[in-house]
Amino acid sequence: MATLDARTLPLDPTTTQTLAGSGFEYREVDVRSAEFSPFTRAIARGFLGEDLTDEQVESSRERVGGRRLTGVYDPHAADPATPVATVDSWVTALSLPGRRTVPMWAISGVTVSPTRRRRGIARAMVEGELRAAAGGGVAVAGLTVSEATIYSRFGFAPAAFSTDWTIDTRRARWTGPMPGGRLDAVDRERLRAELEALHDRTRASHPGDIEGWTGLWRRIAGLAPGYDERKVRGVLHTDDAGVVRGALAYSITQNDDDNAAATLTVLHLVSDGGDAYRALWRFALEHDLVATVTAPLRSVDEPLRWMIADQRAARVTTREHHWLRVLDVPAAIAARTYSAPAALAVGVSDHLGFAHGVWRLELHDEGNGTAQPIDAVADLTMSVNELAAILLGGVRASTLHTAGRIEGSRDAVATLDRAFASPDTPYLRIWY
Ligand SMILES: CC(C)(COP(=O)(O)OP(=O)(O)OC[C@H]1O[C@@H](n2cnc3c(N)ncnc32)[C@H](O)[C@@H]1OP(=O)(O)O)[C@@H](O)C(=O)NCCC(=O)NCCS
Structure with a gap:
């Protein structure tokens, strides 16, 4: 898929005008310029981080190179070179049911600086991102969030969820089959390369996943400054034919009161096939001197549950993770495949206009779908948020119907449920 470079699209004139009306300047930041250091430092401050070292600034420069960086500046601020607000965006490939992808505007x-909060700056920026994306013909926007209360108002909804695990290893007891292949400890550079390659090879089978980038894998593999990098260790699984099928990045925290009760954290575990999955989890759960395994950001449907004797040895919490926003209904509907046929008129309300209207959906089993604007009474009505929630097949229309968020007959909802069901569980394996 040819990827659009988000930097080639102009800044949104409405946002420029809105912010200018409050005395702010809205402008793009060149990653290679001197403006980048205060820009990336402002992001670190915004997310409550420590001030960055020069080495971290350079690492961040490498990580976000190629993205569209936009800052809001206050010429009257004590330090006018530091933006009072930031956003970065790029176009990536979002995996969809049917092992298809669609271009997605990642935000x-x-x-926004705590000194300029709640004056509408974030609203102006986010709406500007959506208009820029739609203007560039990008069908969907996506983000992961610090708080679940911010983005619904812009038409986003969670479409893929994640789970965090804490496992008492002594109680859990491994009951999975003994996996084939071989495990090897590797250095962090090799770990990075294999995480990157495996993610790319497997992301099509996870609706909701997106492309990774080298700086992300450097951070996960412990190669980026400022992330406890020396604690990161790596193990690879290689199958009998000599092909690397899985990679595990992990760290271990010792327990000062009990040498045999350390905590192993699964920083990232990626597998291409069942043997690698089983071998890497067994490695973690049976690690000597470890009493607890924690694993953030796992799927809502982990086979791991079925490889331990006592499922109650695992505490699992679920959280919304990947928030999507539909900008172009025909393009989003045409991009994925469907599990059952459906022909329905769906009314979508969208206060920002992008997806608003009544759409005739013609969905074909094991094939694509079409959406055409029609002038008719809708069988089902929903807001653009619900359309985003069901897009990956991880949230059922009937659930939203019961919650009072989709209206229409039970039959029409059941038809939508069957069509949108996904054979692969939606799962975004990273933060962005
Ligand atoms: C979240 C943040 C970007 C909001 O910036 P802001 O300029 O104060 O937001 P705005 O003034 O444009 O607010 C827009 C709307 O969002 C609401 N809002 C803003 N921050 C919110 C929050 N943290 N929780 C819930 N609602 C929030 C506002 O009440 C306002 O609602 P309304 O216009 O519908 O009544 C800013 O507080 C921030 O930088 N926080 C720390 C970093 C962060 O969490 N970023 C989000 C990353 S996913």
């Missing part, structure tokens, strides 16, 4: 780094 990250949304911060």
Whole structure:
């Protein structure tokens, strides 16, 4: 898929005008310029981080190179070179049911200085991102969030969820099959390369996943400054044919009161096939001197549950993770495949206008769908948020119907449920 460079699209004139009306300047930041250091430091401050070292600034420069960086500046601020608000964005490939992808406008780094908060700056920036994305013909926008209360108002909804695990290893007891292949400890550079390659090879089978980037894998593999990098260790699984099928990045925290009760944290575990999955989890759960395994950001449907003797040895919490926003209904509907046929008129309300209207959906089993604007009474009505929630097949229309968020007959809802069901569980394996 040819990827659009988000930097080639102009800044949204409405946002420029709105912010200018409050005395702010809205402008793009060149990653190679001197403006980048205060820009990335403002993001660190916005997310409550420590001030960055020069080494961290350079690492961040490498990580976000190629993205569209936009800052809001206050010429009257004590330090006018530091933006009072930031956002960065780029176009990536979002995996969809049917092992298809659609271009997605990824939004990250949304911060507003605590000294300029609640004056509408974030609203102006986010709406500007959506208009820029729609203007560039990008069908969907996405983000991961610090708080679950911010983005619904812009038409986003959670479409993929994640789970965090804490496992008492002594109680859990491994009951999975003995996996084939071989495990090897590797250095962090090799770990990074394999995490990157495996993510890319497997992301099509996870609706909701997106492309990774080298700086992300450097951070996860412990190669980026400022992330406890020396604690990160890596193990690879290689199958009998000599192909690397899985990678585990982990760290261990010792327990000062009990040498045999350390905590192993699964920083990232990626597998291409069942053997690698089983081998890496067994490695973690049976690690000597470890009493607890924690694993953030796992799927809502982990086979791990079925490889331990006592499922209550695992505490699992679920959280919304990947928030999507539909900008172009026909393009989003045409991009994925469907599990059952459906022909329905769906009314979508969207106060920002992008997806608003009544749409005739013609969905074909094991094939694509079409959406065409029609002038008719809708069988079902929902807001653009619900459309985003069901897009990956991880949230059922019937659930939202019961919650009072989709209206229409039970039959129509059941038809939508069957069509939108996904054979692969939606799962975004990273933060962005
Ligand atoms: C979240 C943040 C970007 C909001 O910036 P802001 O300029 O104060 O937001 P705005 O004034 O544009 O607010 C827009 C709307 O969002 C609401 N809002 C803003 N921050 C919110 C929050 N943290 N929780 C819930 N609602 C929030 C506002 O009440 C306002 O609502 P309304 O216009 O519908 O009545 C800013 O507080 C921040 O930088 N926080 C720390 C970093 C962060 O969490 N970023 C988000 C990354 S996902």
